Amino acid sequence: MCTACEWAPHFASVGAPATPRISAPAARDAVTDASGTDADFVFHHGRVYTVDSERPWAEAVAVRGEVIVQVGDDAAALALAGPHTRVIDLDGRLLMPGFVEGHIHPFLGAFLSNGVDLQVPTEDDALAAIAAYAAEHPDGPVRGFGWRVDMFGPDGPTRQSLDSVLPDRPGFFFAIDAHSMWANSKALEVAGVGRDTPDPVPGFSYYARDADGDPTGYLLEIDAVLGLVNANDPISTDGMRRMLEQWLPRAAQAGITAVFDAGVPPVGAEQADVIALYADIEREGKLPFRVVASYTVKSPPFDDAVTRFTEARERVCTELVQVGMVKIVGDGTQGGYTAWLLEPYADKADSIGGSPFTETQWHQLVDEIDAAGIDMHIHACGERTARVALDALEAAIAANPARDRRHTIAHLVYLGGEDSARFGASGIGAQFSANWFSADPDTVVNMAARYGAPRKDNFYRVQDVLRTGGRVSLGTDWPAAGYFSTYKPLDSIQIGVTRQLIGEPDAEILSPAEQRLTVAQAVHANTLGAAHQIRMADQIGSVEVGKRADLIVLDRNILDGDPHDIHRAKVTVTMMNGRIVHESGTD
Template sequence: MCINCGLNEALGKLVAANPGTPLSRFAVSRRGFVRGALACTAALGASGIPAFAATDGKPTYIFRGGKVYTQNPAMPWAEAVAVSGKTILAVGTNAEIDKLKGPSTKVVELGGRLLMPGFVEGHIHPFLGAFLTSGVDLQVPDLDAAVAAIDAYAKAHPTGPIRGFGWRVDMFGPEGPTRQIIDKIVSDRPAFFFSIDGHSLWANSKALEIAGVNKDTPDPIPRFSYYARDKDGFPTGYALEVNAVLQLVNAVQPISPTAMGQLMVEWMPKASAAGITAVFDAGVPPIGSDQATILSMYTDLDKQGRLPFRVVGSYIVKSPPIDTAVKELEALQKTVSSELVEISFMKIIGDGTQSGYTAWLVEPYSDRPDFRGASPFSVEEWIALIGATDAAGYDVHVHACGDGTARMVLDAIEKAIANNPPRNRRHTIAHLVYVTDEDMPRFGKLGVNSEFSGNWFSGDPDTLINMKQRYGERAELMYRAKSTLKNGGTISFGTDWPASGYFSTFKPLDSIQIAVTRQLIGKKDNPILAPLDERLTVAEAVHANTLGAARQIRLEDKIGSIEAGKMADLLILERNIFDGDVYDIASTKIELTLMNGQVVHGTA
């Protein structure tokens, strides 16, 4: 499900490419990349985040007359909130807050609407998502709908390459997607579309022609990254895994620094409209081996006053060697820093996915009884990497789809706690598709946070069919966030956008509804993912996407709840999701997003 591990290095090279220039012959400096990209995106019209300031020492804003969900156990609900500049001044009743009003205070009548903390995304890939998901959206029910969407998009965009994202393997037969399907719609210009998991590409004949992919073209990595072929050996238009995918994309429409910056700027308002006020960026595409290049785009946007959310980032390690990892993280932390941006976590790619048999399991796969996956690190390397990171005062954030990886990480953290001085640790294990009963209590005992993508908890065909094949009876015990809480653990949410098994989203309200229902959004009678008692309450799911995620990234003293002295990261929702039908949560409109006391979505 998490695609960042495979695309990071290759996409970084692609990002650095000038249009038409082969990746292997192009080099660009980090600062040159950032300045060039952001200088061009500045022309998109984002002249700055709107701000409103009182000048008399009184509140900038007063929000009153509604339901205020604070996440503060001492006062879970309130009627009104006063904001002064970037911070929350006071929380209380309408009468109490009204007394603070000054002549220049802007009063916002909630009119019964819900005011709540801004959403904190505990695991997301904004740059990667902006790149993969641009173009036509193919997250549709079936192939006929996908064809119709491509046709409509092609007519609306009559020139240039056509790209898109979101098709699923179940839309096609055993042979997968074919170029002939697209050729019937557009044959005179290239078209290519990323699959919903980001591991495959569907291309038309023109794209194959431009890329020089034909009957005689060797596969980049035979049997792993390759071009599907028909019975006569001709490419069908179905490219699998990173090397083959990027060979096509780089030839057809290489992404320039300007384009990457533009895609990110275009996505930021969507994030604000979804209520996102802080993110944990779980890994960006490096330029060569330099991870600071893309991360520096965040700080440049912040210094321009154009970044609409806080960013906590990470240094990513996906394979040995590990000897310099801590020094690299320390250097990155010093290099990339601003008011809204900090780099302070060690992201470790601990395994892959169940779909490709690359998740590391305790017991073998049910449909491959002689295989249980593998890890990119030896036991000794796991202990050394986590131990050194912990000793340096940093926390790890580990991709672990498999229960074998989760167990290994818990073992390594346990050793680090025993060997290193006491401190306030915030280690996190992410995804946790399945965890054994034996290991479940260890999260709470060791103080290890469990990061989930609530949007993965649905009873969708991929989970009910494919995962059942991989796990057998274990598939009845997937995504046990409720059990984590019952065993004394903590949880946080992050969509892992753009990665997904069935449908991709960066909207926290989608995650919250699915975590509460364990059903796909749409119909109330959609299949429910067992076990039913793992469904979270609305309050538990909201906490995971606010204060829980803020705690994960060490910002709970600043954000995640509505309390005096905290930063003014606030949302106004059109209705109270705690009182209404849980099946209406995802469709609830966010009418205002305030970040750092500034309006980044809607109108106050």
């Protein structure tokens, strides 16, 4: 599921120029009243969902500079309109806070998903999409992302089928899990992969072969995959930035105004090399969202973790971009039997998975980071990882001086015993990717096989966390997925509310059905809840006077209507920091 950490070491050899420390420009003082000069924007005649529990609804908003200066009725907001104010008639549409993505990988997602979208039902559909894309893009290699293993037989995809639509141009396509690839004969030829080519890591990362020993076009794991990519379309700093910039307008169109980047691939020797690219884009006025990035620790030794995080934080610090947390990769995923479980896998009874850290190391690492006053974001797909992380965090909180902490544990596929209740008691945040909550084939077949009954019927128990006072944030974890990869918060919100795949209102509901979120809960988790996680709830996440003008307008009210239609809502305006970064169909 979470792929950035698998990919990270393989980018380390890619060169990146040294980047000096980037300083924050002076920010304007927040305006906290409606007096003074005219507003720059007035949104009126709408439904304003503020996500402010004390005043959840209004009908108009005024913005001056980067700040919201009025939230209330039409008359009060229009009173601030002057000759240069842009007045936008919402005509009954919904205005709400911009989405805050609590766990996403923009660089990795832009890199992997560049090209053809292959999240389609069958191999024939995939081939048709590839052929159409190739016709529209007649030069260079053809690449794409999103095919699923269940589209093919047990031996996986073949180069011959790709050759039927791409006979003379390299073509290579990432699977939705980002751990395997489908390549055509030309791509294999350019990479020098043939019958006599040794596998990069025999038995782990390799080229699937036919009965004659020839590569079939199915490549497994990152070493083999990345070798082919580099031979056909070499990875570079400029390339990573170019692909991100191509994706940024889509993020704005999806209504994303802030992100927690939960792990970047390090281009060059330092993770900060890639994080600094955000700041470069910001300087050019092209960054449509705020970024709180993380410094990742994935295995021992970790004695320099605090120092390396501090260096990254000091090096990249601008108005919109900062390094805010240490990301700890606590285990792997259930699909690869590397998530750390409390009881053995149902289909591999001799294994409970594992963690890169012993329990002693867990406590040492967490205590050192907490003692330095740094927040942590912990990858925990397995329930033992979640429990050990809770144990280590609670011990550190008890041992170290009191402070305002924002520690978070992410993914939480399954929680054992009473662990759900510990989030509320400890103040530790629970981060979920609601777009994983559907009864899709990966969950009800593959994940069910890993866990068996009764565990398979108790995944993603988000209401258990909320009922016991825990804080919940949402983030898509794009591009990582088992079945449905999306960066769109509206997709994630709908699945969190229905626990069904998008597109079929009568689709199977993932058990337990009572864990479905309300629309208000899901919106809160993807706005104010995620803003709290990244220490920005005093600035963004709700529509309140004095907060930054990070706002979106939707063409329908997603809080009132069939939840199966939430994904159909269109973001017609995205405003970040008082600047419109996406607009379509407005007055």
